[in-house]
Amino acid sequence: MSKSIPLQHVLDTLKLHGYIPEQSGKEWKSICPAHKGMKADLKIGLNEGGKVVAFCRNQCTTESIYEAIGLTQECFSLHSEHGETTPAKAAGSPVLVCMSDVEAQEVNWLWPGRLPLGRLSLLVGRPGEGKSFATLDLAARVSTGSNWPDGSTCKVGNVLLVSAEDDPGDTIRPRLDAHEADPDRVFILKGVHAKCKTGKLIEGAFTLADIDPLRQALKIIEDVRLIVIDPIGSYMGGRVDAHRDNEVRGVLAPLAALAQETGAAVLLVAHQRKGAAINPDDMVLGSRAFTGLARSVLHLMRDPDDEDRRLLLSGKMNLAEPATGLSFTIGDKPARVNWSSDVVNISAAEVLAKITGGNNAGDDAGDWLRDVLSDGAVESSEIKSMAERDGLAWRTIERAKKRIGVTSRREGFGIKGRWMWTLPSIDRQHEPKTAIDSIVGNVADYDGVCDSNHLDGITPAEIHGLNLNNETRRVVRDTVELIMEGDK
Numbered sequence: 001m002s003k004s005i006p007l008q009h010v011l012d013t014l015k016l017h018g019y020i021p022e023q024s025g026k027e028w029k030s031i032c033p034a035h036k037g038m039k040a041d042l043k044i045g046l047n048e049g050g051k052v053v054a055f056c057r058n059q060c061t062t063e064s065i066y067e068a069i070g071l072t073q074e075c076f077s078l079h080s081e082h083g084e085t086t087p088a089k090a091a092g093s094p095v096l097v098c099m100s101d102v103e104a105q106e107v108n109w110l111w112p113g114r115l116p117l118g119r120l121s122l123l124v125g126r127p128g129e130g131k132s133f134a135t136l137d138l139a140a141r142v143s144t145g146s147n148w149p150d151g152s153t154c155k156v157g158n159v160l161l162v163s164a165e166d167d168p169g170d171t172i173r174p175r176l177d178a179h180e181a182d183p184d185r186v187f188i189l190k191g192v193h194a195k196c197k198t199g200k201l202i203e204g205a206f207t208l209a210d211i212d213p214l215r216q217a218l219k220i221i222e223d224v225r226l227i228v229i230d231p232i233g234s235y236m237g238g239r240v241d242a243h244r245d246n247e248v249r250g251v252l253a254p255l256a257a258l259a260q261e262t263g264a265a266v267l268l269v270a271h272q273r274k275g276a277a278i279n280p281d282d283m284v285l286g287s288r289a290f291t292g293l294a295r296s297v298l299h300l301m302r303d304p305d306d307e308d309r310r311l312l313l314s315g316k317m318n319l320a321e322p323a324t325g326l327s328f329t330i331g332d333k334p335a336r337v338n339w340s341s342d343v344v345n346i347s348a349a350e351v352l353a354k355i356t357g358g359n360n361a362g363d364d365a366g367d368w369l370r371d372v373l374s375d376g377a378v379e380s381s382e383i384k385s386m387a388e389r390d391g392l393a394w395r396t397i398e399r400a401k402k403r404i405g406v407t408s409r410r411e412g413f414g415i416k417g418r419w420m421w422t423l424p425s426i427d428r429q430h431e432p433k434t435a436i437d438s439i440v441g442n443v444a445d446y447d448g449v450c451d452s453n454h455l456d457g458i459t460p461a462e463i464h465g466l467n468l469n470n471e472t473r474r475v476v477r478d479t480v481e482l483i484m485e486g487d488k
Contacts, residue, residue: 034060113323125300140181157225209237274367365400
C-alpha cells in the first residue's frame with residue numbers, strides 16, 4: 001500500500017520538527033514528539049480503511065502526538081473497530097487502550113532470568129551481607145561484556161552508579177579494579193548543580209523526587225545498560241515517607257517509566273528490616289510498593305550453615321520462571337566476589353526460616369518497631385496497619401513499645417487529632433522505664449484512664465531531667481502536659 005497524501009503530510013511535518021521517520025515494512029518508526037524519548041517508540045502507518053494510525057509504546061495519545069508537531073484534528077482520524085469516532089479528551093474522561101492496538105513484545109534481559117532491561121529490579125539484604133560488592137561485580141561485567149556468573153552472555157555497555165554509602169576513591173574504584181572493570185564505562189552521579197543565595201553554582205544532593213538530572217545524565221553518557229541506586233532509601237527525597245505506598249509509588253513510577261523509555265536495567269538496593277516474616281519479599285525495609293513495582297526481586301543472604309558463603313536467591317519474579325540460586329564468597333586482596341559453581345537448592349524462604357527460627361517474638365517486634373520509627377515519628381494508626389500487614393499482633397507491638405522506650409504524643413485536638421509514636425533519644429533507648437514514663441507515653445492507649453487522681457497518687461519523680469510534682473502537672477483532655485516552672 002503506497003503512502004497517502006495525509007500520511008506523507010504527517011511524515012513531512014515530523015521531519016520539519018527534527019524527527020526523522022525510518023521506514024520498516026509498511027510502517028514508519030520515529031522518536032515520539034509527545035514524550036520526546038530516546039528511542040523510536042512511535043509507529044505510523046495506515047489501517048485497512050486508509051486512515052493514518054499512530055501508536056506509541058509509551059502510550060502517548062494520538063492527539064498529543066499530533067499536537068506536539070502542530071497538526072490539527074482534521075489531519076488524522078481516530079476510529080474504533082465499529083467506525084465510531086473516539087470522544088475528545090476532557091478532564092475526568094477515561095484513557096482507553098484496545099488490546100488489538102497493543103503489540104506483543106518479548107522481554108529483553110540484562111541478566112537472563114534475573115535482571116530485565118527497561119524495568120526496576122530490587123536487591124535486598126541486611127547491612128554487611130555484600131550487596132555493594134555484588135553490584136560492583138555486576139557493573140564490572142557489564143562494562144567489559146564478561147559472562148554472568150551462571151555462564152549466560154552479557155552484552156557490553158555503560159553503567160551509572162548512584163551511591164550514597166561508599167566513597168568513590170577508597171571503596172568504589174578499588175573494588176571495580178579488583179573485578180577488572182573498564183573504568184571508562186562506569187560513571188557515578190554524585191549530585192546536581194544548584195544555585196546558592198549568592199547565585200554561585202554549588203553541588204547539591206540528587207533525589208528521585210526530581211528525576212530530570214538522571215534523565216540528562218543518561219542522554220550525556222548514552223548506551224547505559226545498568227543503573228544501580230544504592231541504597232534506594234537515601235534517594236527518596238526528604239519529604240517522602242518510605243513506609244507509605246502512595247508516596248513511594250509517586251517517586252518510583254517516573255523512574256520505572258524512565259527505565260522503559262531508555263531500555264536500561266535499574267537495580268534498586270534495599271535494606272532488609274529486622275522484624276519477623278514468612279515471605280522474604282515482606283522483609284524489605286519500608287513500603288510494599290518497593291516490591292510491588294519491581295519486576296524482579298533478588299535476595300542476598302548469608303548461608304545459615306556457612307558464615308562466609310553468600311547466597312543470591314530469587315524472590316518475586318513477574319517476567320520469567322524464578323532463576324536457580326547462586327553463591328559466592330568475598331576474599332582475595334584487594335577483596336572481590338568469587339562465585340561458586342556449586343548448585344544452590346535452598347530457597348530464600350527456607351533461609352529466612354532458618355535464620356529467624358530461634359528468635360524471640362518480642363525481640364523481633366522491638367527490632368521491627370525500631371525500623372519503622374528509624375526515620376522519625378509515625379502515626380499510631382499507620383503503625384497498626386503495618387503490623388497487621390506483617391503478621392504481628394498489636395498487643396505484641398504495644399509491649400515492644402514499652403520495652404524499647406517509644407513515646408507517644410498527640411498532635412491536634414478533636415477528630416483531627418492523631419497520636420504519633422517516636423523513638424527516644426539514642427542514649428535512653430535501652431534504659432528501663434519509670435512508672436511516670438509509662439503513664440505519660442500511653443494515656444491514649446488506655447482510653448484516657450489516666451487522670452489527675454492517678455497522677456496525685458504517684459510520688460514525685462524525675463523524668464528526662466524534669467522534676468514532677470503536684471504543682472507541675474495538669475491534665476488537658478486525654479493528654480498529660482508537663483509544665484516546667486518559669487514557662488507559664
